[in-house]
Amino acid sequence: MKILKLIIRNSARHKLRSLLTVVGIAIAVLAFCILRTVVTAWYAGVDASAPDRLVTRHAVSFIFPLPYSYKEKIASIDGVETVSFANWFQGVYKDKNNFFARLAIDEETLFTVYPEYLISKEEKEAFLADRRGCIIGSGIAKEYNIKIGDKMPIEGDIYPGNWDFTVRGIYRPRDKTTDATQMFFQWTYLNETMEKNSPLRANSVGWYLVKIKDPARSAEISNKIDNLFANSKAETKSETEGAFQQGFISASGAIITAMNYLSFIIIGIIMLVLGNTMIMTARERTREYAVFRTLGFSAFHVAGLIFGESMIISGFGGALGLLLSFPIIKGIEEGMPKGFFPTFNLEPVTVILAISAALLIGVLASIFPTQRAVKTKIVDGFRFVG
Amino acid sequence: MSNSIISLVNVSKSYKRDSFNVPVLNHLSFDVESGEFLALMGPSGSGKTTLLNLIAGIDRPSSGKIEINGVDIATLSESSLAKWRANNVGFVFQFYNLLPVLTAFENVELPLLLTKLSKADRKQRVEFALSVVGLADRMSHYPKQLSGGQEQRVAIARAIVTDPTIIVADEPTGDLDKNSAVEILTLLERLNKEMKKTIIMVTHDPNAAKIAGITKHLDKGDLV
Numbered sequence: 001m002k003i004l005k006l007i008i009r010n011s012a013r014h015k016l017r018s019l020l021t022v023v024g025i026a027i028a029v030l031a032f033c034i035l036r037t038v039v040t041a042w043y044a045g046v047d048a049s050a051p052d053r054l055v056t057r058h059a060v061s062f063i064f065p066l067p068y069s070y071k072e073k074i075a076s077i078d079g080v081e082t083v084s085f086a087n088w089f090q091g092v093y094k095d096k097n098n099f100f101a102r103l104a105i106d107e108e109t110l111f112t113v114y115p116e117y118l119i120s121k122e123e124k125e126a127f128l129a130d131r132r133g134c135i136i137g138s139g140i141a142k143e144y145n146i147k148i149g150d151k152m153p154i155e156g157d158i159y160p161g162n163w164d165f166t167v168r169g170i171y172r173p174r175d176k177t178t179d180a181t182q183m184f185f186q187w188t189y190l191n192e193t194m195e196k197n198s199p200l201r202a203n204s205v206g207w208y209l210v211k212i213k214d215p216a217r218s219a220e221i222s223n224k225i226d227n228l229f230a231n232s233k234a235e236t237k238s239e240t241e242g243a244f245q246q247g248f249i250s251a252s253g254a255i256i257t258a259m260n261y262l263s264f265i266i267i268g269i270i271m272l273v274l275g276n277t278m279i280m281t282a283r284e285r286t287r288e289y290a291v292f293r294t295l296g297f298s299a300f301h302v303a304g305l306i307f308g309e310s311m312i313i314s315g316f317g318g319a320l321g322l323l324l325s326f327p328i329i330k331g332i333e334e335g336m337p338k339g340f341f342p343t344f345n346l347e348p349v350t351v352i353l354a355i356s357a358a359l360l361i362g363v364l365a366s367i368f369p370t371q372r373a374v375k376t377k378i379v380d381g382f383r384f385v386g
Numbered sequence: 387m388s389n390s391i392i393s394l395v396n397v398s399k400s401y402k403r404d405s406f407n408v409p410v411l412n413h414l415s416f417d418v419e420s421g422e423f424l425a426l427m428g429p430s431g432s433g434k435t436t437l438l439n440l441i442a443g444i445d446r447p448s449s450g451k452i453e454i455n456g457v458d459i460a461t462l463s464e465s466s467l468a469k470w471r472a473n474n475v476g477f478v479f480q481f482y483n484l485l486p487v488l489t490a491f492e493n494v495e496l497p498l499l500l501t502k503l504s505k506a507d508r509k510q511r512v513e514f515a516l517s518v519v520g521l522a523d524r525m526s527h528y529p530k531q532l533s534g535g536q537e538q539r540v541a542i543a544r545a546i547v548t549d550p551t552i553i554v555a556d557e558p559t560g561d562l563d564k565n566s567a568v569e570i571l572t573l574l575e576r577l578n579k580e581m582k583k584t585i586i587m588v589t590h591d592p593n594a595a596k597i598a599g600i601t602k603h604l605d606k607g608d609l610v
Contacts, residue, residue, distance in 0.1 A: 002492070002499050009487035291483045294444050295497045295544075296472025298465055378444040379436075382479075 003301070007308035014281070018313055021277045025317025025361065026324060028270035029354050033325035034332070035263035036350040041341035042249060042256055047177045049242035051215035052081075053113065056208040056225050057244075059235035065204035066234050068191075073228055074208055079221050081213050084109035085205040087190060091154040091163065093144075093183075100140055101182040102154060104190040113211045116174040123148070123169030131189045133168035137180035141170045152183070159190065161197070177343055210238070267357045274317075274365035278310050282369030289373045290381025299374040306373060310366035311359070318358020322351065390417035391551065391584050392441060397450030399436055399607075410436045412607040413450070420551075423578040423585045425598035432604040434588040435556055441586060442554040443471045455551065472500050476545030476583075478555035478574075482537040484529040484544075490516065491525040494543045501548070515543035519573060535566025542573060546583070553577065555587040559594055571597045 011018055040047075056074065058064035065087070075083045087104040107128055111117060119135065127133045134152060146152065152165040165185055173180040187205070194202040212221050222238035229236045239247075249256065282289075289302045325346055333344040376384070399411040411433045418424055426434045439445040440452055443459045452459050454474065462470055484493045494515055498508045516522050519539035529537050538558060545553050555574065559567035575597050577583045587598060595601045603610045 002495070006485070006487065013487060287483065288485060291479075291485075293468065294442075294471065294477055296468050296500050298468050379439050 003304065004308070007305060007312060010281075010285075010305065011309050011312045017277060017280075021274055021313050022317040022320060024273050025270050025314055025358065026321035028266050029318050029321025029358055030324050030328065031266050032263045032357060033322065033346060033350055033354050034329060035259050035266075036353060037329050037344060037346055039256055039260055039263070040347050040350060041344045042252070044177050044179075044341065044343045049240065049245050050116075051218065051240065051242070052212050053241040054210040054212060054218060054222055054225070054238050055241050055244040056210060056222075056236045056238040057206075059226070059237045062207070064234070065201075065206060066208065066236065068203040068205055070208065070229065070234075070236070071205075074210060074225055077221060077224050077228070079212050079214060079217050080210055082109050082112050082211040084113040084209040084211070085187065085207065086110075086209065087187060087204075087206040088158070089154075089156075089185075089190065090158045091156045093152065093154055098144070100137075101179075103182060103184055104187040105184045107186040107188065110184065110209075113209050116178045117171040118174050119169050119171040127168040127186075130166060130168055131186055131192075132165055134165040134183055134185040135169040135171055136167055136183045138170055138172050139180035140183060141167075143181075146170075159194070159201075161193070176345060176347075179343070208236075209241075267361065270317075271361045271364055274310065274314055274361055275368060277313070278306065278365045278369045279372075281309065282306055282373050286373070286376060286381050286384040289376070290378045290384075293378050293381070302373050303370045306370045307363070307366045310369075311362040314358050314362030314365065318355060318361075321358070322354055325354070389419050391420040391422075391455055392418035392586075393451075393453040394441075395451040395453075397440065397447045397452060399433070399440060399445070400448050410607050411440075411447075414607075414609055415450075416602065416609065418584060418586065420584055421578070421582045422600060423575070423598040424587070425595035425601040426586065426588045426604060427590070427592075427595055427601055428604035431606075433607045434604050437604065438554050438556055438586060438588050441552075442475050442477065443467050472497060472548065474550050474552060476548065476550040476553040478538070478541050478545050478553065478558045480557040480560040482529070482534075482541045482561075484537055484540055486529050489526050489528055490521060490532065490540045490543075493529070493540055494547050497544060497548045511547055512543075515547040516540070518546065518577075519543045533566070534562050535569055538562060538566070538570050539573065542570070542577075546577060546581070551584060553583050553585045555585065557588055557590065559589070559591060567591070567594070 056066070056070075058066055068085075071083050071085065074080060084106045086106070089102045089104050091102050092098070093100075093102070111119060111124060123135070127135050136146060136152070140146065146167055148167050148170060150167045152167055154163045154165065156163055171180070191202055210221070210225070212218060218240050222240075225238040226236050289305075292302055292305075293299065329344070329346050336344065394417070395415050397411060397414045398409070400407050400409040402408075414437065426437060428434050436445065440447050441454070443454075443462075446460055457470065459467060459470060485496070488496070491512055494512045495508055498511060503511070513522065513525070516525055519542050521536060521539050521543065524532060524536060529540070532540065542558075553574075558574065559570050562570060571594055574585055574587065578585050585598070587594070589595055
């Protein structure tokens with residue numbers, strides 16, 4: 001207890017130096033948490049992917065549509081449970097900066113394929129009963145203060161015209177990684193409009209979402225789907241939902257990888273800063289350590305003093321950085337356009353990594369000064385002039 | 387029958403400086419009786435402090451034997467030597483070497499943290515040691531709140547709190563004014579006469595040496 005008291009008092013001996021080091025560690029941990037949160041948010045789509053869902057798209061590019069007629073053919077393949085589909089609608093809701101996914105979906109099957117979108121039976125029935133009805137995620141509802149029954153006008157761009165929807169339901173995310181920032185409306189409404197205004201674009205879907213019975217057969221079923229449409233006008237490429245999401249991320253792979261490395265480089269830099277502080281501290285106290293050892297304290301005790309002080313400084317810095325991370329990441333999330341990331345939260349794994357990093361900084365920063373203090377002979381310690 | 391508590395037999399010490407071997411003490415042999423007050427005098431570089439360090443077990447001889455209370459301390463391992471120092475030797479330094487973040491009480495208590503004494507027993511011992519040096523009313527003061535003489539008295543209290551058989555003092559009055567120096571020397575004399583402590587003191591000051599019963603002179607590593 002007395003030794004702990006001594007360690008604490010030693011930590012506060014050079015108040016400004018300790019404070020600056022604590023603040024430095026706090027900023028590093030904060031930066032680490034923010035960068036890791038961005039990286040995690042980027043991968044949220046992959047994390048949220050279900051292993052029993054396949055995505056079938058046009059073999060050339062995601063932007064080319066597939067015939068609606070593929071639905072029954074895919075459904076006939078052994079091992080396929082449900083086939084759903086969606087079209088990227090895009091459009092503008094009030095302002096171009098109001099970014100969130102707007103999709104025309106197969107109203108009959110979407111919620112079967114995506115059980116993580118939680119919606120009441122009444123809302124779902126109301127949605128199915130209204131051709132111009134739409135369902136939005138709770139994130140969108142909160143961001144734009146939209147309630148059930150509200151009108152939601154969308155100005156079309158990929159599909160030109162003014163599209164007026166009525167909100168018939170608000171889905172809630174089942175998991176933390178579930179995207180709650182999407183708007184869904186009936187593909188039938190889109191298709192009927194296309195048949196009337198632009199018949200060549202009718203009866204086409206953006207991509208198929210295939211729920212399979214056994215995730216272990218995903219590769220086999222993907223091959224079967226693609227073989228089914230080989231040498232056709234619209235060949236397909238099928239893959240698991242996770243691989244599909246990963247494909248999106250790989251386009252920004254270099255930036256994400258750089259951010260990943262950067263988060264650890266920051267920790268490395270601050271480790272050197274604390275290491276420098278601890279070396280200076282141990283150097284200044286060389287005579288004191290000699291006194292300790294003269295009085296009968298062992299090298300182990302002296303190592304404990306240095307290690308303890310290093311851990312206290314890194315612990316305070318880490319705790320401060322972590323405490324600041326929660327409101328700052330929340331602020332960043334609120335300041336970002338809704339839908340930019342499906343989720344932007346400080347994940348438990350990031351918290352654990354940040355705590356581990358702070359502790360690791362404390363341990364590693366104390367190694368060299370401890371080694372030096374322990375190896376210095378008592379008589380040399382008394383002769384030392386810092 | 388000899389009552390010697392310290393026995394040096396043919397003790398030599400040399401240091402390595404780059405590739406040179408620098409002799410500091412040359413084949414010293416002498417005994418110190420229990421309860422003796424020995425002053426070690428000599429010019430700078432004569433080996434006084436080195437000899438004191440060897441006797442106190444904070445340095446090891448290059449050759450020879452140092453027996454204290456029948457224990458050849460040169461043969462002890464580092465950890466055994468540390469325990470031996472904690473139980474047998476009290477240290478008084480020229481520059482006091484108190485920890486600035488601890489109060490007088492806590493500084494004196496420091497060596498007792500290595501013992502199995504209860505908190506109450508430690509408190510009793512610390513209070514007694516501080517009362518011996520006349521600082522019972524300054525227990526909660528930090529070193530910077532004390533004068534040089536008072537700091538040295540706290541250091542002496544720290545040296546006696548474990549009730550060691552030997553007290554080693556390296557120029558204990560070297561950093562003090564005349565009056566404070568007299569106070570400290572009087573205190574050491576009391577410890578020697580009243581508490582029967584064996585004291586070995588390094589000093590440059592002939593007046594300080596007068597208080598000691600025996601004075602040995604060193605010059606270039608030899609007793610003269």
